[in-house]
Amino acid sequence: MSSERRETLRFNPDNATTGIVERVFAANGSSRVHKQLRGAGTVTTAPTHWHSSERSDAWNYWAREAEVYADPRLRRSLEGTGLDLPLAEVIPGPQATELWLEDVRGTPGVDFALADHVATAAALGRWQARPLEPRPAWASRGFLRAYSTSRPADFGVVDDHAAWEQPLIRDTWPAELRAGWMRLLAHREQLLSVMEQLPRTLCHLDAWVSNVIRRPSGEVVLLDWSFAGDGAIGEDLGNYLPDAVLDLFWPAEQLAELEATCWPAYLEGLRSAGWVGSERDARLGVVASCVKYAWLLPLLLQRASAGEHRAYHQRADAAQLYRQRGIALSHLAGWCDEALELIG
Numbered sequence: 291m292s293s294e295r296r297e298t299l300r301f302n303p304d305n306a307t308t309g310i311v312e313r314v315f316a317a318n319g320s321s322r323v324h325k326q327l328r329g330a331g332t333v334t335t336a337p338t339h340w341h342s343s344e345r346s347d348a349w350n351y352w353a354r355e356a357e358v359y360a361d362p363r364l365r366r367s368l369e370g371t372g373l374d375l376p377l378a379e380v381i382p383g384p385q386a387t388e389l390w391l392e393d394v395r396g397t398p399g400v401d402f403a404l405a406d407h408v409a410t411a412a413a414l415g416r417w418q419a420r421p422l423e424p425r426p427a428w429a430s431r432g433f434l435r436a437y438s439t440s441r442p443a444d445f446g447v448v449d450d451h452a453a454w455e456q457p458l459i460r461d462t463w464p465a466e467l468r469a470g471w472m473r474l475l476a477h478r479e480q481l482l483s484v485m486e487q488l489p490r491t492l493c494h495l496d497a498w499v500s501n502v503i504r505r506p507s508g509e510v511v512l513l514d515w516s517f518a519g520d521g522a523i524g525e526d527l528g529n530y531l532p533d534a535v536l537d538l539f540w541p542a543e544q545l546a547e548l549e550a551t552c553w554p555a556y557l558e559g560l561r562s563a564g565w566v567g568s569e570r571d572a573r574l575g576v577v578a579s580c581v582k583y584a585w586l587l588p589l590l591l592q593r594a595s596a597g598e599h600r601a602y603h604q605r606a607d608a609a610q611l612y613r614q615r616g617i618a619l620s621h622l623a624g625w626c627d628e629a630l631e632l633i634g
Contacts, residue, residue, distance in 0.1 A: 293317040296324075300500070303603065306336035307352045307516060309386060313393060323376075325389040327352055332385060339440045347431040349517055356380045356387045357428035358515040367422045367492070371563070372413030374509040394511045399499030400539045404551060407534075410502055410510045411552035414526050415559020418491040425492070430519030433495050434582055435482050437517070441585035444592060445475060453591045458608055463616035470623025471587050474580065477630060481581035484633060485522045488575050489567050493521030498533035499540065500602065523567060524575020527556045528625075529582065535618040536586070537602040538610070542617035549621075574632045577625035587619050 294314055301311040309326035316322075328334065330344045330352045342352040358364060359378035368374060377392035397406060447453045448471055454460065474481075494501075495517035503511045531549050534540035540548060557572055565572075590612070593599070599608045 299323070300603065302340075304336055304340045305350070305516070306330075306332070306334045306340055306342040307350060307355075321393040323389075323391040323393050325355075325391060327356055327387045327389065329353075329385050329387075337442075339442055346428050347519070349430045349433045349436045349519075351428065351430065353387060354428050354430070354518065355515045356382070356389060357426075358518060359389065359391075361426055361428070363422060364426065367420065368417060371416040371559075372409065372509055373417050374505070374511045376511055376513065391513075394503045394505065394513075396503045396505040396511070399502035399504075402499060402502075402504070404548065406504050406510075407499075407530075407548060408551050408555045409504070409508065410497075410530070411527055412555040412559040413510050414494075414497065414530075415556040415561075415565075416563040417559075418493070418523060418526070419560045419563035419565035421491045425520060428518075429492065430495065430517055432486075433493075433517055433519055433521060434485055434525065434579070438482075438582045438584060441589070443585040443588040445585075445588050447588050447591045448472060448475060450591075453594070456591075456594045458594045458612050459591065462609060462613040464620045467587075467616060467620050467623060470620065470626070473630075474584060474623055474626040477626065478581055478584050480633070481578045481626070481629060484574065484578050484629070485525065485581065488522035488524070488571055488578075490520055491523050492519070493526045494518050495521055495526065495529070497526040497530045498537075499530075500537070522575040522579070523560075523565075524556070524572045525579050527552065528576040528579030531576075532580075532583065532618050532622055535621075536583075536615055538606060538614055542614040542621075545618060545621050570632055574629060577632070578629040580622040580625040580629065583619070583622055586615075590615060 294316060297313045299311045299313055301308055307327055309328045311325050313321055314324050330342045342350050345351060360380050365375055376394050379390040381388040454468055494512055496514055501513045535542045535545050599606050599611050601611055
């Protein structure tokens with residue numbers, strides 16, 4: 291309506307599933323978030339690695355988020371965990387589905403203090419201690435392998451001395467990162483296989499600071515369930531921690547502190563909700579998830595000479611971006627080493 295005001299929100303425009311994400315203000319001052327999910331047959335300019343699928347078990351199934359919000363079993367599974375979903379109205383259409391979502395009030399994840407991150411980790415643990423069985427029809431299968439192996443990158447560049455001598459790389463990345471990433475790549479298939487063999491749970495699979503809001507009541511609302519499905523215990527936390535740094539929402543220098551407080555909170559959340567698995571398996575699910583990012587370092591090497599650099603689709607200072615990501619990537623290389631020790 292002409293009386294409505296619309297504000298475009300930050301989202302991934304490369305993903306073919308998403309046409310619009312906007313906050314819509316009504317004349318009475320209320321607001322809702324409008325998100326459009328485009329059918330898999332919709333013609334878009336999305337790159338190949340972001341194409342959507344009609345298959346409900348595919349990692350980028352176009353209608354998954356609509357089906358998540360309409361699933362009462364999922365909503366019930368979150369009760370008492372400290373997690374929540376936004377209220378949602380789902381309007382199907384012939385070419386697209388429109389989501390009208392509660393404009394959640396509270397602290398957005400990009401502004402979280404350490405205590406908010408700890409509360410999120412604990413809530414994830416409580417939820418994932420009680421897997422939703424049988425798995426919903428909308429749940430993805432094999433996300434980690436399918437997503438991570440579809441990303442565009444030339445892995446050969448990691449062994450290219452000239453690539454590491456680029457000024458932006460040489461001046462910002464730790465010297466030991468090259469050897470660490472070579473080890474990760476050498477064990478890539480082993481890490482993927484291990485993640486697939488760990489105890490299973492229902493995962494959000496895109497848990498990070500841009501997809502969480504903490505209500506004044508303390509509940510953490512999880513947004514954007516586009517990838518959700520079968521995953522390893524610990525996998526969501528293994529995504530939540532590094533992604534906060536990689537897109538410049540949390541200082542890389544404080545990543546170790548973030549992990550040191552969130553990991554025990556996640557484990558305690560699991561235990562308090564009745565999970566009886568081994569601490570080793572939960573920890574392995576966190577650290578072996580570093581394999582998701584195997585493609586990222588080679589891509590950053592390839593793009594180091596570009597004239598413009600972006601963090602989550604917004605322009606960023608090149609030196610700051612590469613310095614922060616270099617620290618985070620070194621942390622992930624350390625996770626790889628820890629995972630290999632746990633595997634034995």
